[in-house]
Amino acid sequence: MEWVIHLLRQHSELAIFLTIAAGFWIGKIKVGQFSLGIVTSVLLVGVLVGQLNITIEEPVKSVFFLLFLFAIGYKVGPQFFRGLKKDGLPQVGFAVLMCVGCLVITWILALIMGYNAGEAAGLLAGAQTISAVIGVADDTINGLNISTEQKNNMINIIPVAYAVTYIYGTAGSAWVLSSLGPKMLGGLEKVKAACKELEAKMGTSEADEPGFEHARRPVVFRAYTIENDWFGNGKTVEQLESYFISQGKRLFVERMRHNHTIINEILPGQLLQKGDEVVLSGRREFAIGEEDWIGEEVIDPQLLDFPVEVLPVMIHKKPYANRKLEFIRKQPFMHGVSVRRIKRAGIDIPVFAQTVVDSGDTLELVGLKKEVETAAKQLGYIDRPTNATDMVFVGIGILIGGVIGALAIHIGGVPISLSTSGGALIAGLVFGWLRSKHPTFGQIPESSLWVLNNVGLNMFIAVVGISAGPSFIQGLKEVGPMLFIIGILATSLPLLLGLILARYVFHFHPALALGCTAGARTTTAALGAIQEAVDSETPSLGYTVTYAVGNTLLIIWGVVIVLLM
Numbered sequence: 001m002e003w004v005i006h007l008l009r010q011h012s013e014l015a016i017f018l019t020i021a022a023g024f025w026i027g028k029i030k031v032g033q034f035s036l037g038i039v040t041s042v043l044l045v046g047v048l049v050g051q052l053n054i055t056i057e058e059p060v061k062s063v064f065f066l067l068f069l070f071a072i073g074y075k076v077g078p079q080f081f082r083g084l085k086k087d088g089l090p091q092v093g094f095a096v097l098m099c100v101g102c103l104v105i106t107w108i109l110a111l112i113m114g115y116n117a118g119e120a121a122g123l124l125a126g127a128q129t130i131s132a133v134i135g136v137a138d139d140t141i142n143g144l145n146i147s148t149e150q151k152n153n154m155i156n157i158i159p160v161a162y163a164v165t166y167i168y169g170t171a172g173s174a175w176v177l178s179s180l181g182p183k184m185l186g187g188l189e190k191v192k193a194a195c196k197e198l199e200a201k202m203g204t205s206e207a208d209e210p211g212f213e214h215a216r217r218p219v220v221f222r223a224y225t226i227e228n229d230w231f232g233n234g235k236t237v238e239q240l241e242s243y244f245i246s247q248g249k250r251l252f253v254e255r256m257r258h259n260h261t262i263i264n265e266i267l268p269g270q271l272l273q274k275g276d277e278v279v280l281s282g283r284r285e286f287a288i289g290e291e292d293w294i295g296e297e298v299i300d301p302q303l304l305d306f307p308v309e310v311l312p313v314m315i316h317k318k319p320y321a322n323r324k325l326e327f328i329r330k331q332p333f334m335h336g337v338s339v340r341r342i343k344r345a346g347i348d349i350p351v352f353a354q355t356v357v358d359s360g361d362t363l364e365l366v367g368l369k370k371e372v373e374t375a376a377k378q379l380g381y382i383d384r385p386t387n388a389t390d391m392v393f394v395g396i397g398i399l400i401g402g403v404i405g406a407l408a409i410h411i412g413g414v415p416i417s418l419s420t421s422g423g424a425l426i427a428g429l430v431f432g433w434l435r436s437k438h439p440t441f442g443q444i445p446e447s448s449l450w451v452l453n454n455v456g457l458n459m460f461i462a463v464v465g466i467s468a469g470p471s472f473i474q475g476l477k478e479v480g481p482m483l484f485i486i487g488i489l490a491t492s493l494p495l496l497l498g499l500i501l502a503r504y505v506f507h508f509h510p511a512l513a514l515g516c517t518a519g520a521r522t523t524t525a526a527l528g529a530i531q532e533a534v535d536s537e538t539p540s541l542g543y544t545v546t547y548a549v550g551n552t553l554l555i556i557w558g559v560v561i562v563l564l565m
Contacts, residue, residue: 005052012056012466019046019462020455039131040166042458043159043465050469061463065135066424068456069555070398071449072132073428076548078360078436079345080429088545094498094506095520095549102128102494102521103557107564109486115161117141117565118154119479122161124561127490128554129169129523132421134158135460136558139419144562159461159468160475165487170525172488173518176495178529181514184499188533191510195536198511202352202538219338219366221254223279223303227295231274238268250329251282252336254368257303264306277303281367283338283351309369310340312362312383313376314439320379321359328357328379337367337375344544346446347524350537360436381439393431393442401427425555495521508542515542520550 008015023042029035036044082088106127110120121137124130141154182188237253244251256263256270257277263270272278277298315321320328325342328334341364342349342357349355357363362383365372376382405423435442444452468475498520502513511534518526519542530539 008049008052009054012054013060015049015052015054015466016056016060016459016462019049019466020458023458023462036167037170038454038458039461040163042461043163046462046465047159047163047469047472050466050472053470054466056463056466061135061460061467062420064456064459064463065132065421066398066402067394067452068460069132069135069421069424070394070401070428070431071444071452071456072551072555073425073430074397074432074435074444075428075449075453076345076551077429077432077434078358079544080548080552081433082358082360082545090506090508091512091516091542091545092549094501094508094516095546096553097501098494098498098517098520098546099550099553099557101497102490102554103560105493105497106490107561109490110561110565113482113486115565116154116157117144117562118157119161119483120561120565121154121558122158123165123483123487123490124554124557125158126162126165127169127487128494128521129166129173130551130554130558131162131166131457131461132425132555133558133561134162134464136419136421136555137562138464139421140559140562143419156468156471157475157479159464160472161479161483164476164479164483165490168484168488169491170523172491173495173521173523174526174529176492177499177514177518177523177526178533180496181499181517181530182510182533184496185503185510185513191514192534192536194510195534195538198509198538199350199352199536202350202354219281219340220284221279221281221304221308223277223298223300224294225296225298226272226274226276226278228274228293230293231272234271234273236268237266237270237272240272249282250338251280252367253278254281254336255279255303255306257300262303279303281308281336281338283340307369308366309372311365311372311376312385313365313379314381314383314436315357315361315363316359316380316436316439317378320357323357324353325351325355325357326353329353331375331378333375333378336371337365340364340366345548346449347527347540347544347547348537349540349544355541360433383439383443386443386445387447389444389448390442393435394444397427397431398424401425419559422556422559425552429552511536511538512542515539516546519543519546522547522550522554 008018019042023045024038026045027036027038027041084092103124106120106124110123115123118137118141121133125133125137137158138155141151144151182191185191241252253266253272255266256272256279258273277300278294325339329339339351342351342355343362344358344360363379365375373382401423402420403423405420405426431442495517498517499513502508502516508516514530514534515527518530518539527539527543531537
């Protein structure tokens with residue numbers, strides 16, 4: 001054991017990876033519905049490892065934190081700037097007010113309890129589940145004109161306060177928004193009905209049919225034997241597809257078998273007759289049940305054995321950006337092409353006819369290779385899966401942001417700046433927005449974003465925990481159990497305020513009210529709980545813009561809360 005301790009002290013990088021491995025493992029353990037979560041687990045394991053008095057050089061922590069903040073900004077940048085346009089301003093205004101509420105309520109509670117700047121920052125980080133506040137507050141405290149001892153005491157207490165308040169910050173947010181939220185908006189059944197009504201208005205009436213996957217309705221290819229007398233002496237492919245459209249369904253004939261011969265190239269004038277077998281493609285909710293009208297479904301490996309391409313495309317061309325999906329679907333180049341999925345700022349949003357597709361959204365197109373690639377080129381940039389990250393883009397972005405953030409102005413002898421961390425966040429926002437406008441450069445694959453986000457943040461948290469380890473127990477005694485109660489108030493009051501603002505001031509639809517409140521507090525776990533409670537994915541429509549604003553402001557509040565205290 002002494003050899004292991006000596007090894008970890010001599011090679012502190014090994015202590016970090018030990019903390020990461022154990023923290024990720026513990027964070028995935030669930031007892032019923034309860035889980036500590038990855039970040040909290042990494043922090044607590046770091047504190048435990050830190051009892052060995054391991055010293056870690058400061059730059060290690062900063063490098064990973066800057067990568068994390070840039071990645072956060074890059075991810076939400078397109079939605080942040082989109083929200084500044086006319087149609088997004090109400091949601092931006094709501095998110096700003098709610099974020100101000102988070103700051104002010106936390107600040108007042110900290111003043112009442114007599115907390116110092118470190119305790120207040122930890123309370124803000126944990127109660128609002130915005131882990132990045134730890135690093136931003138750390139940078140700000142280091143810039144204050146106070147003694148080194150005072151700085152260390154404040155910085156070491158931040159992770160203590162964070163750990164005490166984070167658990168309710170996560171679980172409590174989900175409970176408040178999924179349980180109390182619908183009641184405050186008129187009752188659960190009323191909210192459910194409003195969500196179904198919104199779905200119908202946006203172009204779907206099949207959401208209540210059994211067997212559907214609400215969060216993701218995939219595109220399917222199914223084969224049928226033509227038996228219906230409607231076909232008479234024959235109908236053309238164009239006539240059949242037009243009939244489907246008249247019924248509100250987008251289904252396409254992709255392949256057929258006539259007289260034991262498979263026909264691959266389907267033309268609009270191709271004749272379909274009773275006894276033929278046809279392959280239809282379309283979204284699942286449209287394809288299910290066609291055997292009741294066309295004829296019996298057949299499982300024919302030979303007929304269904306053909307390549308289909310799934311191609312992600314980033315929307316950026318003006319004719320199709322900020323347009324309803326219904327408009328895009330009606331374009332001639334979309335014949336035979338279905339939209340399987342829409343992702344905005346990493347969040348899946350409903351694939352409804354009335355869903356507005358924003359510049360920077362990624363659509364997953366499904367169909368035959370030729371048709372899909374033709375459609376993708378018309379809509380925007382084909383964002384093919386890749387492992388390559390534009391590190392020139394990332395490096396320059398963090399450098400420019402860090403330089404700007406390091407610039408400080410002095411007011412009353414107090415240096416005020418965004419800090420290098422705040423600058424990296426702002427740079428990420430701008431560079432992410434630029435990427436949505438000019439997608440030929442600056443690519444960061446989703447897998448790389450995951451690494452920058454999760455590994456970047458948790459490497460930082462691991463170092464924080466290890467560094468704070470020796471003083472953590474003493475700090476826990478200082479803050480006392482009352483901090484947990486204060487954390488409950490700091491979590492719950494802003495959420496309740498947000499629901500009141502959403503209903504009575506902004507008059508949002510109930511689904512959007514719940515989504516906007518979850519987004520402004522950047523609580524993705526709560527969004528999932530809300531969607532499950534109301535049995536609808538429509539709340540995600542209010543999540544993305546407010547999430548972008550909330551992620552930005554709540555991180556910056558790490559600077560503000562220290563200066564206020």
